[in-house]
Amino acid sequence: GEDVEQSLFLSVREGDSSVINCTYTDSSSTYLYWYKQEPGAGLQLLTYIFSNMDMKQDQRLTVLLNKKDKHLSLRIADTQTGDSAIYFCAESATRGGADGLTFGKGTHLIIQP
Amino acid sequence: NAGVTQTPKFRVLKTGQSMTLLCAQDMNHEYMYWYRQDPGMGLRLIHYSVGEGTTAKGEVPDGYNVSRLKKQNFLLGLESAAPSQTSVYFCASSRRLAGDGSDTQYFGPGTRLTVL
Numbered sequence: 001g002e003d004v005e006q007s008l009f010l011s012v013r014e015g016d017s018s019v020i021n022c023t024y025t026d027s028s029s030t031y032l033y034w035y036k037q038e039p040g041a042g043l044q045l046l047t048y049i050f051s052n053m054d055m056k057q058d059q060r061l062t063v064l065l066n067k068k069d070k071h072l073s074l075r076i077a078d079t080q081t082g083d084s085a086i087y088f089c090a091e092s093a094t095r096g097g098a099d100g101l102t103f104g105k106g107t108h109l110i111i112q113p
Numbered sequence: 114n115a116g117v118t119q120t121p122k123f124r125v126l127k128t129g130q131s132m133t134l135l136c137a138q139d140m141n142h143e144y145m146y147w148y149r150q151d152p153g154m155g156l157r158l159i160h161y162s163v164g165e166g167t168t169a170k171g172e173v174p175d176g177y178n179v180s181r182l183k184k185q186n187f188l189l190g191l192e193s194a195a196p197s198q199t200s201v202y203f204c205a206s207s208r209r210l211a212g213d214g215s216d217t218q219y220f221g222p223g224t225r226l227t228v229l
Binding site: 008043088 | 117146148153154155156157158161163169171172203205217218219220221222223
């Protein structure tokens, strides 16, 4: 079945870059997403990438996709205290996840001063 | 434009009680979803709907029922609550397939449910 794996924790110093990694098993995953969840809040879409892309950049965020290895990463440049949150990788074989998204367990990003 | 709203925000039930969680969206989205989130777990899909009057089972549907009588509302029902249903429930919605990749899911703030 489908599976999405992420490390549970990542600790970085303020101002450094954060790289959150994700691997997935479903070879038909066509759409991949990164969501951010702050304490007590719902999920906020950060960015998405299609399987026909290798990279996508959006301000401080860079997403890299290695389809051969089924590996997705999210790089946050110049990490700030406001970036402290749980980051979820999610995938779908259908556009927009019309039949639902499959989520990883989330990576807790911890910012050290 | 409120986006996706959920009521109630918190609820405590006793085992065997029933309740309905309401999700509403004002974005005219076709698709709606119910997920549950448990500690140390990602979100798991309970049920979803691709249009008014239609529903489908997700990954963990047992013990839940849903209804989509109006396009803007998606109800999640627990007929006989069990402690295993203690969780945070998230509703999401998305538009019909678009050509620009913007048809992703938007999430509500969540409902924290405790079953004693």
